[in-house]
Amino acid sequence: MPLRIERFGCFGKLPVSREFLVDDPRRLSESGFDRWVGEGLGLAKARFGPRADRLVAEFPAWRFLWSSGRGSWLHGLMVAGEDGAGRRHPFTILAWCEAQGPLTGATLLSLDDLLPSMRRLLEACRNAATPAEVLDVVRREPAPAPPDERGSGASLDRWLRATRAEEFWTAALGDADAASRRVVLSNLEESAAPLRGRDPSGARYGLSLPLPVSGADHATLATPDAFTTTTPAAFWLDMLNRELGRPLEAGAIFWRADGAGLSADLLVFFSRPSGPQWAALIDPDVELESLSVLKRHYPGFTREQLSPAMTGRVSRPDARLSDYLDGKET
Template sequence: MGNGTFGCFGKLPIHSDFIRFRASGEEVRALDQWLQEGILAGKSRLGRGWEADYFQADPWNFVFQVEGTDSFLIGTLAPSRDQAGRSYPFFIFLRVDRKRFAAPIQFAPMTYASFLNEAAALARSGGSGMRLKEFLEHLERMNLPIPDDRAPAAEEENYRRFLQGEPSRAFWTALFGEFEHPKKYQVDQNLLAILGPMRQTSSSRLGFGLRFPLIASEKNRKEDIPLWIDLIARMLKRPPAALNLFWNRTPAKGTPWMMLFMGPPSAKSFLSLIAPSLDGGTAYELAPETAVELQTVKEKVDAGRRAVLENGEISLAAFLEKMGAV
């Protein structure tokens, strides 16, 4: 039996109000509250420009959790509206039992990759051509790919083998198009500035999100999400707390990225999903698009860390170990 209860919640043009399908639970209520408050914050910031930006926004995958609950959500949310034109996203999710998920939560995107593909297709269709009753009956009949309890540990093992066999050069080249790219050093420099002071405390939380670059979907690579979280843990010397993730590998504009929170996400951060180019002050971009000379940014990096970053022949496993030690 698969670990995950399928549900959905939100608005679609086929109905005049919210659509709820197996949408009970604290996690759904918390995600709904985050979206409601985020919409209010977005309207306040964008004013008359809100609707245009909202309806042009990309769908986003997410891992969302509430501390102290027995489950977490993984799914896809997409901008939508009801029959009257009132805006609110529609999100499709699995509620995953934490106790049965036998790996750290960062392996959920790899474990549920097939489900996310199906959820994205469902979000795009939005029940087009159906009445509400037909749509709900369609949801009941859906046979979604939900992995069993062995899958998380298997994906973690696949990831560990990947780290051992993949040279650092291959990862950075897949991410940025070339090995010696300024953004590689910017990510490290910015992460160290944020996480370095946290090493001296017991805190594993941040009051803002971190924006990480991701590998494009056509390269069929999914190890970057757990790798970034692995790097955070090495640099902090402990696992990050209460991870919440939002990511998109196929944005209509710009490059793929992930917004990561160590703790509950701020409602204002929802604006980053609607209008990523706006600086809402709630997410720090680790690899900004601003042009910078390679040599200039390299000179700002600690010599020990720079030596590791310049070595493209070491495995990613060795890279992570060394970056956690310097």
């Protein structure tokens, strides 16, 4: 899905102002993203009670792609924020995108081309002396060249062929136990099966998939020199597209901006996420009926539930991640 970046923007709160800092509020409202964050934050405060303030204060940095409809996508870098009165609300650097075609792993990985600019804009906004200066920072930033999806696709392919599946699972799950892998992949197959070959945008649930973390023991994992969760997130997106029998064309995808901490996740929503689902951004252990956490052992799981083809891939000690995608058998 080649992307054209129209312009940068921002939304959220910083100490320089007691009000929301919003660039192009009309367009943002049409996307629904601002309403989702506001509703989700309010519901999270009700759900978590006294814990809510700490969870929002420790909000991990997330990157995301949000479908705005009609081929428009909103890419963002979202971090913890608060206004001049100490009221907590995330702050987001936005990139308005136009797309042609479906969403693939190469598309996701190509967004890393924008990350240095978005981090620089975030720092400049944080250092701004006035609210007007914050808005000027993003409005004056020229639109970048389109992300290199072809080059990202080639880079992703090399990473998939170089990365041993056992090393990936150890970094993502903390162990190389084949049973843990079978749980994740069986849950993936079970979640995707009802949507296979259909337009998944009517599904109201989401999936949480495990990502490697930078603190894990994965010194031999074939990751880029600068650790990023985008490459493994791209692998999972292509795996999901494979199970669905068609690429995603709508919904929203969130992945941790870095792999710091004990765990990291990729969140995929087939349609626009609901307010309650926002809680998954601040609490990875939250229980939501509308979010399937694929690394959890749900009641009723048996080894036989994993398809024979996938069982063969999981059982191979020498398997590469590329084997999971190209259907290579034992």
